[in-house]
Amino acid sequence: MRAVVYDVPGSFEVRDVPDVEPGSGQVRVRMTRAGMCGTDLHLHDGQFLAAFPLTPGHETVGVIDAIGPGAVDGEGRELAVGQQVVVNPNSSCRSCDYCAEGRPWLCDGFAGIGSSTPGGFADYVVVPGAQLFDATGIDPDLAVFAEPSACIAHLMDRLDPLEGQSVVVLGAGPTGVLLIQILRYKGAGAVTLADPNPAKLDRAAALSAIETTLVDRDDVRGSLDAIVAAHGGQFDIVIDATGRAAVIGELPRLARNGGRIVYYGVADESDLVAISPFEIFRRELTIMGSFTEVDSFPDALPAFRAGAIRMDGVITHRFALGDYADALDALRSDRTAHKIVIEGSA
Template identity: 45%
Template sequence: MRAVVYDAPRSFAVTDVPRPVADPGQVVVDVHLAGLCGTDLHLHEGGFFATFPLTPGHESVGVVREVGAGVDGFEPGQRVVVDNASACGRCRECTRGRPLFCKAFLSLGVNAPGGFAESLVSPAHKVYAAGDLADDVAVFAEPLACAVHGMDILQLRPGADVLLVGSGTTGQLLAQLLVHGGAGRVTVAAPTAFKLELAESFGVDRVVQITRDAESTRQTLHELAPDGFDVAVDATGAVSVVDMLPELVAIDGTVFVYGMCDADDRVAWSPYDIFRRQLTVRGSFAQVNCMDRSLALLRSGRVRTAGLITHRFALGEYADALTAISDPTCLKAVVTPAD
């Protein structure tokens, strides 16, 4: 079968590799659709604990090809989504109820072969039936699961006034959870008009177009809430945005770092300001064990995905897909491995 294979950071080819087989407790899935996100750019550069050689792709939907011994509930031809994240359940972090920080954390598309391939193999307990969801909807199950985990971490107070900076896929999904999760008002600020229009159609209370100039953005966001927001969220991964978040929140407010910055990025926050105004700083890293709630939200229709996919690529066009996700005209790019 064909797959994207990196032998080192920034060095990959679409090549022939052996098709995986299902060992006991595993399921082989033929991938119909696999989504790209900013994490794939970090992996391209060798970041985010990437392990080489690597086939990336952590947002996958497809059909069951083969079921290993001891696996019940799946049969060939069944449409499924794959939760890429697995914890061992036995290490110190797992036994303390922190499986996301498992010492043997397995992440398909990060440190194990993922979905930018014609087929992938997954632990059976991380495969979920999705026959009632179209591929274009089901492919959002993993990024929405990350947003669900983000809401778990945020612990949003009912009625909170929330600013979310960023209107990419992850921002669009998180914004909808904020709207339905008790926020009194949700403001989305971003530079791209069509993405803001989509966020507004999803039910956010206010959208504001900003520039990519840090000082101009800082002034605009200050004017939106002179006394500060209860919560300010970064969904961009831009250090210039994260740097300004504490000054945008009110006394006893929360700064929420949801977008992924580069590992060597630094901000210049005042510890005295955080101390004096009793600010809370939270971060949200990926997800584990949130896929069932993500699928429930997609099935309910409360989280909508229509309009999010803007670019489609065949497997052999993976280089073009990587380029596209940095383009402001791209909201969500997907790869169709079978094409």
Template identity: 45%
Template sequence: MRAVVFDRPHHFRVMDVDDPRPRPEQVRLRTVATGICGTDRHLLAGGFMARFPLIPGHEIVAEVESLGECVAGLSIGDLVAVDNTVLCGHCAPCRRDQPLYCDHFFSLGVNGPGGFADLLVARAEKCFPLDGLEPMTAVLTEPLACAIHGADVLALRPGSDVLLFGAGPTGLLLAQLLVHGGAARVTVAAPSPHKLDVARHLGADETVRMDRSDPQASLRRLRALAPSGFDAVIEATGAPAVLAMCPEMTRTGGTVLVYGMAGADDTVPFSPYEIFSRELTIKGSFAQTHRFDRALLFLRTGRIRTDGIITDRFPLERFGDALSAVAGSTSVKAVVMG
């Protein structure tokens, strides 16, 4: 089969590799669509959980091609969204009901073979039938599941005034969750006018264009919207410089949510006295597990909309073009088609 292989930092090939074989509790899947994520760029650089060689791709929609001998509840030909997380269930974090921090955490496309390939294998219980949901909508199940985890961590109070930095795919999904989850107002700030247009289309109450050449002017516009600060400020870009601005934009007693993934060696200068004296809360949102059922329900009901998010589609052999597209200002989400 063909697969994208990250064989060392900053280098990949599209090449022929052996077809995977399912174990008794697994299914073999033929990939239909796999989303490009910012995490893929971190992995290609050798960051996060990268183990080379790696077949990346963790936002997966696929068709069941064959069944392991112990599999029930799925049929050949079923279209499924694949939960990429595999947890041991018996380590100390799992026993403490913290499965996201499983000592043996295994993630398809992150530290195990993923969806940028013709075929992959997955545990049967991690395959969620689409039941008529369009694949190009279902391909956003995994990023929406991550956004749901972020909303769970934030635990927003009804009537809150929320600022979200970043209008990438998960930022746009998270903004919608906040709109439906009790926020009185959601403001999205980002440098791309096109992405801000999408944010407005999907329900953001206010948008502010961040001018990279004059960030202070952009912050003044945000302060004019909320002179006393926002109840919750969410950093969804992964840029340390943006996170550094978040405490000053947060109301006394408010919360900063670190949602975007920065580099492992990045640091941000905070004033401990400001956190102490204004009783600010800083939370992190890492990934997702056990969120696929809720994500699929949101997508099936249309409560979370996806129109305008997927802007680019590429065949597997043009994986490099897909990576380049998501670095642009007009591309929101790129998908590699099987």
């Protein structure tokens, strides 16, 4: 089979690798869609818990090809060859203090399919059955958003209660488009989406009842003040889905007194921002991070089955596995790219 293989950060090739048989409790999945996101650029540079040699790909949809002895899915159910599934890339040690406290995403032994073990940018991926979830009947172009939605489901847990809260999301990438829909599904009040790209905002507004607002990259501060003016005040919850330091440093401007600011986009590991401790103190702002999920796929998938998630037109670019270099270029620099997926061909 073929796989994208990085031997060292920054250097990869698509090459033949040995076929892998599923061992006890494992399942072999034929990849049909594997989504790309900004994390893949961080992995390319060797950041984000990357272990080399590395086959990335953490947003994988596929069809079961072979089942090892005793394998059942993440909800303890039998699996069948030919069944469509989505892969939960994340797992934890299940024995440390954080895992015992029910917070496995904080585990120091956190492991990721596609960052610490081989992922979905391959014809086939072999994974523990316990990290598979049934996706029968869900369009693969929608199921490819299951993993980012599970990460958002974890964020929703952390933001509970959301009822009636006003929210602004910075960044209309695929994550921003998912966020606004899941926020509405979970009962948030007015939701505003901000981005410099009008095409992405228009696409998002066609999918969900939200306010949208353009951001001027050259005047972030002025743009954020204009968002507050247009909204008629600051927001209860401010979510960064850009990972850009120039935006993150200005987020307190958007928050009401007592508000919550979430760092959700992946910033570069070397980024620093200046914030005013006095402002955080005086206005009782909460700054929180939300990283990933471990057990949230069962929370995320019902919204798909209920038809509450629509991503029509968000996949703008599709590449074959052999064209991974082109896909990476598009992810890095094509301003018309919204969601980029790798399509399986095996």
